[in-house]
Amino acid sequence: MLKKRLVGVVTVKNGWAVQSFGYRRYLPLGKPECLVENLDRWGADEILVQVIDRSKMGCGPDFELLERLGKLGLETPLIYAGGIRSVADGVKLIQQGADRIVVDALLHDDLVSIQELSEKLGAQALIASLPLSWQTEGLGWFDYRSQISTPFQSEVLGLIQSSVVSEVLITDWQHEGEEAGFDQKLVDAFPLKNVSIIAFGGLSKAEQIRTLLQTPSVAAVAVGNFLSYREHAIQKYKAALTGMPLRLATYQSTFSLMASTDV
Amino acid sequence: MSTLTIGVVDYGMGNHASVVQSLRDIGFRVRVSDNAAELDLVDVLVLPGVGAFPAAMATLHERGLVEYLQEKARQGRPLVGICLGMQLLASASYEHTYTVGLDLIPGDIVPFADHGVHIGWNTLEFTQHGPLWSSSDGEAFYFNHSFYYQGPAEYQVAATRHQSAFSSVIQRGSVVGLQFHPEKSQSAGKTLLKNLITGLVHA
Numbered sequence: 001m002l003k004k005r006l007v008g009v010v011t012v013k014n015g016w017a018v019q020s021f022g023y024r025r026y027l028p029l030g031k032p033e034c035l036v037e038n039l040d041r042w043g044a045d046e047i048l049v050q051v052i053d054r055s056k057m058g059c060g061p062d063f064e065l066l067e068r069l070g071k072l073g074l075e076t077p078l079i080y081a082g083g084i085r086s087v088a089d090g091v092k093l094i095q096q097g098a099d100r101i102v103v104d105a106l107l108h109d110d111l112v113s114i115q116e117l118s119e120k121l122g123a124q125a126l127i128a129s130l131p132l133s134w135q136t137e138g139l140g141w142f143d144y145r146s147q148i149s150t151p152f153q154s155e156v157l158g159l160i161q162s163s164v165v166s167e168v169l170i171t172d173w174q175h176e177g178e179e180a181g182f183d184q185k186l187v188d189a190f191p192l193k194n195v196s197i198i199a200f201g202g203l204s205k206a207e208q209i210r211t212l213l214q215t216p217s218v219a220a221v222a223v224g225n226f227l228s229y230r231e232h233a234i235q236k237y238k239a240a241l242t243g244m245p246l247r248l249a250t251y252q253s254t255f256s257l258m259a260s261t262d263v
Numbered sequence: 264m265s266t267l268t269i270g271v272v273d274y275g276m277g278n279h280a281s282v283v284q285s286l287r288d289i290g291f292r293v294r295v296s297d298n299a300a301e302l303d304l305v306d307v308l309v310l311p312g313v314g315a316f317p318a319a320m321a322t323l324h325e326r327g328l329v330e331y332l333q334e335k336a337r338q339g340r341p342l343v344g345i346c347l348g349m350q351l352l353a354s355a356s357y358e359h360t361y362t363v364g365l366d367l368i369p370g371d372i373v374p375f376a377d378h379g380v381h382i383g384w385n386t387l388e389f390t391q392h393g394p395l396w397s398s399s400d401g402e403a404f405y406f407n408h409s410f411y412y413q414g415p416a417e418y419q420v421a422a423t424r425h426q427s428a429f430s431s432v433i434q435r436g437s438v439v440g441l442q443f444h445p446e447k448s449q450s451a452g453k454t455l456l457k458n459l460i461t462g463l464v465h466a
Binding site: 001002003004005043045070071073074075076077094095096097099100119120121122123124125162163166167196219220247248250 | 277278280281284285288313314315318359377378380381382383384385386403405406407408409424425444446447448449450451452453
């Protein structure tokens with residue numbers, strides 16, 4: 001049976017891994033490579049590296065960071081987000097080692113390129129980022145460049161429904177970084193019921209994650225800041241979520257596989 | 264004690280770094296090349312790959328690797344295809360347009376129903392048993408694909424359940440295909456690669 005996933009998130013701003021609070025306040029954590037290496041060692045099911053200042057600055061994806069991450073020899077699937085402007089950017093990211101990529105600004109600017117990316121890379125490589133908030137008239141879709149929320153465009157929903165992307169990353173941007181802040185309503189009210197969701201933003205409590213994992217459309221939950229407060233956080237979350245359809249926690253061994261084998 | 268050398272076939276589709284690193288971590292010597300003379304010197308060929316089937320076959324043809332791989336497989340050289348690399352081992356694929364594959368393992372590559380995708384960690388259920396696979400039965404591995412192999416049951420070594428059961432490991436002689444990414448499957452992936460490669464060489 002296909003497992004649901006616990007995704008570790010590393011947020012990068014100005015080249016540094018940061019804790020992010022509500023898309024407006026940031027605290028430095030250190031080198032992104034160190035955090036990614038920890039998540040790999042702790043057995044995260046996927047690692048999402050989101051570089052949040054690239055689209056705003058118009059400087060494209062952080063290929064240098066990806067190259068440095070590639071040298072770590074990660075054994076965990078890597079998702080990259082940040083600054084993807086074109087088909088060429090997306091293809092290059094996959095060629096340089098990302099297993100999957102997240103499109104955000106492109107969803108606002110250029111749906112044709114997303115379609116083309118899907119044809120080149122396959123829908124499985126593409127995730128649509130949807131920073132959402134609950135507003136009086138329903139779900140608001142946030143553009144972090146303009147800092148404005150608008151209702152969904154029907155073209156965007158149509159593109160997602162037509163399986164051009166494989167999953168949506170629903171971020172509760174207002175409650176991001178806030179303990180137990182994630183608003184379940186964002187998932188429950190999401191209009192496309194047959195689309196796989198990765199939920200992110202303000203997820204800290206095991207019970208809250210358990211509720212999300214019991215939601216049929218939720219394929220994965222993503223945790224950022226709250227993995228930074230303790231060692232082996234992934235294993236500890238998984239231990240607390242026993243009974244959920246997650247892969248069992250893994251514990252890295254330092255013993256060589258070839259120690260007793262003549263090859 | 265001699266160290267096995269693995270030749271990672273470089274045909275420009277996707278990134279080889281994780282596969283190379285994983286093989287080196289296990290203890291193998293690794294060469295990455297699209298050059299027949301260099302690949303002739305290795306013990307096992309590994310064909311990785313990410314992307315679309317038609318583009319991958321076109322690149323293999325451009326680099327003169329189709330005939331080379333077919334010839335080496337006929338000679339019994341162990342060949343392991345990973346993800347798209349596994350799909351290339353089949354007779355043909357229906358991805359975008361009908362495209363003939365390496366045809367080393369009879370069968371077709373077809374899409375999941377309703378444009379479905381299969382992403383995440385899922386378990387292998389082996390239908391054939393032996394030392395190559397005994398440590399991996401029931402273990403979870405990382406999948407990321409929207410097409411799968413459909414062919415004679417005799418070539419199916421392991422199945423995985425998504426929508427319905429599909430072939431996640433296929434084998435014909437010393438040619439083996441893995442639909443998942445062992446290099447991204449942490450310790451379970453390394454154990455499988457180690458047992459598979461040493462098993463194929465010493466078979």
